[in-house]
Amino acid sequence: MQRRAALIQSALITIPALMLAGCGTSAPASVTALRSIVGADLVGTRGATPADQRKIDRTVVGLCAGGVWTKAECKRHGEGR
Incomplete structure (x- = not known):
C-alpha cells in the first residue's frame, strides 16, 4: 500500500513537471x-475599427519591445494619431 501511494505521489509530481518542460518556448x-x-x-497601419487598431497596436508594441523593429519604425507607427 505504501509503495502504491509513493508511486501515485511520484506521478503527481513528475507528470506536471514534464508537461511544463515540454510547453516551454525558446527564443528565436x-x-x-x-x-x-x-x-x-504593419508600420503605420490603421485598423478599420477601434478593436482592429488595438490588435495592431498590441502587436506593434511587442515587436518594438523585442527589438524586431527599429526605433524609427516604431516611432513612425505612432505618428499621425
Missing part, C-alpha cells in the same frame, strides 16, 4: 531571422 535564433519572418508591413 536571431532578431534578423524574426524580422525576416514578421516584416515591417
Whole structure:
C-alpha cells in the first residue's frame, strides 16, 4: 500500500513537471531571422475599427519591445494619431 501511494505521489509530481518542460518556448535564433519572418508591413497601419487598431497596436508594441523593429519604425507607427 505504501509503495502504491509513493508511486501515485511520484506521478503527481513528475507528470506536471514534464508537461511544463515540454510547453516551454525558446527564443528565436536571431532578431534578423524574426524580422525576416514578421516584416515591417504593419508600420503605420490603421485598423478599420477601434478593436482592429488595438490588435495592431498590441502587436506593434511587442515587436518594438523585442527589438524586431527599429526605433524609427516604431516611432513612425505612432505618428499621425
